[in-house]
Every structure is written in structure tokens, then in C-alpha cells.
Amino acid sequence: MSKLTDFELYTKVQNGDKSALEQIYDRYEKLLFSFAFRMTQNKDTAEDVIQEVFIKLWRKKGVYSEEKGKFSSWLLTVTRNTCLDFIRKAKGNEVELEDRDSLVKDEMSVEDQITWKEERQKLKSAMHLLADEQQKVVDLFYFKGMSQQKIAEECGIPLGTVKGRIRLALKHLKEKYKAAERGGTYGPKNV
Amino acid sequence: MDPKMCDQLIEYLNGHMNDTEKMEFEAHMEECPDCLDECKEMQELMTDLPYLSEPAAPPEGMKERVLSTVFDSEEIESSKAINKPDTERKSSAYRSRRNWISGVLAAGLVLSLGANAYLLAQNNEKQQALEEKVSQTYVSVNLAPQDSKSSGTASMVKGKKGMNLVVQTKDMVPVKGKEAYQVWLIEGEKKFRAGTFVPDKKGNGTVVFDVDYPGEHNWDAVAVSHEPTAKSEQPKGSIVLLSKL
Ligand SMILES: [Zn+2]
Secondary structure (H helix, E strand, O other), rough: OOOOOOHHHHHHHHHOHHHHHHHHHHHHHHHHHHEEEEEOOOOHHHHHHHHHHHHHHHOOOOOOOOOOOOOHHHHHHHHHHHHHHHHHHHHOOOOOOOHHHHHOOOOOOHHHHOOOOOHHHHHHHHHEEEEEEEEHHHHHHHHHHOOOOHHHHOOOOOOHHHHHHHHHHHHHHHHHHHHHHHEEEEEEEOO | OHHHOOOHHHHOOOOOOOOHHHHHHHHHHEEEEHHHHHHHHHHHHOOOHHOOOOOOOOOHHHHHHHHHHHHHHHHHHHHHHHHHHHHHHHHHHHHHHHOOOOOHHHHHOOOOOOOOHHHHHHHHHHHHHHHHHHHHEEEEEEEEEEOOOOOOEEEEEEOEEEEEEEEEEOOOOOOOOOEEEEEEEEOOOOEEEEEEOOOOOOOOOEEEEEOOOOOOOOOOOEEEEEEEOOOOOOOEEEEEEEEEE
8 A cells, every 4th residue: 555645645534544643643753843842952851742733633623734735844833832832831930941962862763764964964055154143043932932032132232133144054054955955956965 | 104014023023022012113114115125024034943953852751742732732632623613603712712702801901911922812612612601701800920931811601590600720730639710810818718619630620610699799800829729718829820910
């Protein structure tokens, strides 16, 4: 049997097909978990996030549609928003989310199995082409989910310039990434 | 265009807004093409960023835990569906739900209290199921966790024989030995014991208590505490959930 597309699986999930949900889970577990871990910096929280995302997928039927773009992008956006909820809640309870190193170190071999290895390498090299300050802005905004005020404080820049700087940093990153994509597909790796 | 509004895009994208602010900003974007374009552009620029994440191995047994929780949440729903009311009752239940929501909003209570939208939606569903059994909800609030990962709702409901307090909780820490959870109604400095419960294995508990204390009362808050025994006349253990009424 040929592999079903994400959208086909999603449609089955809408009809209450448990095995379709399991297939989506298997397809995205590593990516979503790694992303949630990158954002929350805590493996228990990352697991809670994944659970919440799949409950949303299972229960809140009919949210995704093909006009919203790729299913994977939509799923990642849902994951990011869920992470942001958890990060905010943790801040409110003044719980420090931190156990970054414990997990990644003993699992180095995972790097080779991941499906997003190529994208990651291109993005990483694109990121390194940005100025340090721009890399920081991307991290504080996208992965740490900070408010404008917080970003202004962390970077020591006027509040009014935060949005412009984020936008510029993301634009540069995208350009470099596009360039890496064009050059990297057939030729030698540009790392 | 309101320049203050135009500065809010980052807060919007990072979820630093309450529901009202979010709705206001979305309404603003409908009238402000600059913000709308900027928002779309930013979302587009953000699409690939998750792939920057360094690989991390999911914890042992995560798949089983996640999927069983997800499918359990469905079983609650399907058992509810068996008792589906006829159309007439359904519409009246819907109306009464609308009423309590507007009642809660009128009372100036913050609905979400840090709970995410999903939990709220789920509680609303349970709420509706309960409302079909009992008649009218006076007030319903989300219980805010106090140094705990628990969550829940509390509702004052007028039943056939008088007022009831309906408390639904989830993710409660299991009780050991004689321990129990107690629900308290708080009026000023006074705490009235509403009743006791022990959550199930999954940490869920749904209980209905009669509220028939002599005299007139104006309840300020409801709290759930983890008690050493079921017999505490006044709270001795730690409060795990609390909310204003
Ligand atoms: Zn605007």
C-alpha cells in the first residue's frame, strides 16, 4: 500500500481513525519533540506540549485546511503556540524550565536519523552568516517567545525598533537559506 | 490607523495577549493593510525555523502515554453522546450555557486564568453535559492551580433541591493512605467545608455538593486543598486550586 499524504491522514483523523492519528504521530514525533524541547528547554514540558497538540488534533476537528499551507507547517505552528502557552504559565508560577544538556548529549546518534537533517544544516549555516545580534534577536523572538519589552531589554535597544529588527533578521535568514537551498541541492554541501 | 495598535504585532505572534486584546488586534488587521501584510510576511518568514531545532530523543514510553491520554479524552466524549438530549432540550441547554458565559463576563471574571483554550473548551463541554442534568448554572469559574499542575472548574448550580456546587478537576496528585481532597467555600475570612473527594487513578474528580448552610451567604471564592484526612473541619493541608466566585 502506498503511503498516505498528511492531508489524507488528517482527513481520516477527522473521521475518528485512531491508526491515522498514530501514523501522524509516528511521522512527526521526533520533529515536534525536538522543536518543543528547543522552545521549552525541558523534556517533561515538551512531552506535555506534544500531548496537548495531539489532543487538539484529535478533538478540535476541522481546524486545518489545505488553504492554510502545508500540514506540517500548520502542525508546527500549533506546537509553537502550545509551547508559548506553557512557557507563559511556567513564568507565572515562577518555575524555572531548565534541563537542557541532560537529553541531547546521550542521544547524539539521533542526528543521523532525523528527516530534517538537510534543512537543519542549511538553516544552521544560514544562521551563522547573520550578525551575532541578529542571531540573538531570532532566538529571543522565535524560540524564547519573549515580548517586545523583554527583547528590548535583553538587546539593549529602543522598544520601538524591536519589530523592525526582528523582521530584518528573519528576512536575512530567509535570503541566506534560499541561497543555500539553490546551491546545496546538487552540488557539495555548503557547511 | 492607531499607531499603538500597529506596534502590537510581536505580542500577537508570541501570544502575549489576552483573548480580548487578541480579538481587538485581529479586528485592527482587517482595517490596517500594513499590519495584515506584515503579519503574513512574518508568518511566512517563520515557517522554516522549527527545523533549526537540534534533534532530541523523545522520552521512553512517550508515544504510549500521549496516545492513551488522547484516546481517553475521546471516550469521555462518546459516553456523553449516548445521553444525547432531544433537540428541544439541547437548544435550552445551549441557551443556558450562553447565559452563564455572559454572566461570568459581566461579573468581570477572567475566564481563562492561564488555562489554555483547549482546556476551557473541554470544560465547557463537560459543563454542558452537567447542565443537562441539573437546571441552571449561576456562576462557573476555572480553578487556578496553586503550586500544582492540577486544573478544574467550579460551578454554582441550582438543582431541584437547592444550590449545588459542582467541582470538576483534572491532573490531581494521587492521594496516599487517608489523604483526601476537600472543597471549601470561602466567605471573607471564614471557610466552609463543602465536601470531600478522592480523584480517580487518572487524577480526575467530578463531584456535586449540596450548598445548604444556614443563613445568607455571599461566597467570595472556592478552593480545593489536599488534606491529611477527610475529616478536616478547617483546611490543614495545602491549597492546590483556588478561584474567586
Ligand atoms: Zn496597523
